[in-house]
Amino acid sequence: MKVRIQFTYQTPMGANTSFQSEEMKALDALLLVDDMEKTGRVKQLTFIDTQDIAWSQKELKRYFEEIEEEPHDVYIYFDGGFDQQRKKSGLGCVIYYQQNGKSFRIRKNATVGELDSNNEAEYAALHFALKELESLDAQHLQITVRGDSQVVINQLKGEWPCYEKTLSGWAGRIETKLTYQSIEPQYELIPRKNNNEADRLATQALENIEISSKKEV
Template sequence: MDNIILEADGAYRGKDGGVASYGYLVKKNTETVREDYNILLDERVTNNYAEYMAVIKGLKWIKDSDLEFGKIIVRSDSQLVVKQVNGEWSVNSDNLKDLHKEVKELIRYFEEKNKSVEIEHVGRENNVEADELSQQALEDHLLAKKLKGEDKKMCPECGEEMVVREGEYGKFWGCTGYPDCDHTEKYEED
């Protein structure tokens, strides 16, 4: 029977308060039967968290689908996820223990139905589509935030908006409440 391939990737951007996302594709006979991506709203987000969630979201979708297959091959460019799921590396982070357990439970679910699940490490260059999906989720999220004006920087002193100004010594964040408020902050280029 045909194998199905799950290509999973997570993305994480530390700035902007820390945003993570997942992306995955499910392929059968080289045909993509499912692709999904979204932002992960959780205070525990890290890059590894996102990588785990991509695998979990994909396996859950397969579990709920009526796809016929013999074996699932999971491809991830996260060495940590692959080695931990294969039992080669221990899971030390409390954050990841629950996620690791969830992946193992999903694998056990398939195995009880006589379907095997293999997880293998691939280079980033072989995980481009899943990477693009997870990046797309971040872009969409950050764009939506921008349109809603949630990315505005507010002055902690007076609550007015902060803007980038050009001064004698270069750029800095200045308060639009100036001159009533003279609060400034260091500006860092992206």
């Protein structure tokens, strides 16, 4: 979860003004506020999440206490590769998450047929990743989705139109799955070099090398 901090700063002489921070991770915001409150000059403090919902400091701390045993702080990396000659696609995904004070990483890939383009393989890879996330029973979350496909990321962010019927269908399936799991995604376009893990998994799938692992990191 990411939030902005809104607060009023008041001097000992009574002068005051309001401030709003940049968006940051909620846990970092809580640490900053704990330090700021030591001055005794911070008033009317509120946290605003990405859905413009206001949280008190007490409510936000209680939220993190409640979710500690559930998967949270989830980051998904995805990549898809398409072999035109064989009409096969390789799908790869890497999922990082926190649970019970520990960090975990899931790496998984798959080979599929019946896809017609690299863009479709990229969409299928993200859908594959969300199915894996569903197996963790992860619901009611904010997640970060990272990929190097401009088409997928920009279309799902609503910044590019989606005219192709096939790709529109994949986008609809992804949005339906997110809604069903009550998950709010934040999409981030990253350079290909920062997506090496998912890219390698997609390549290995096309080489008929199956990967499925979960480990503490």
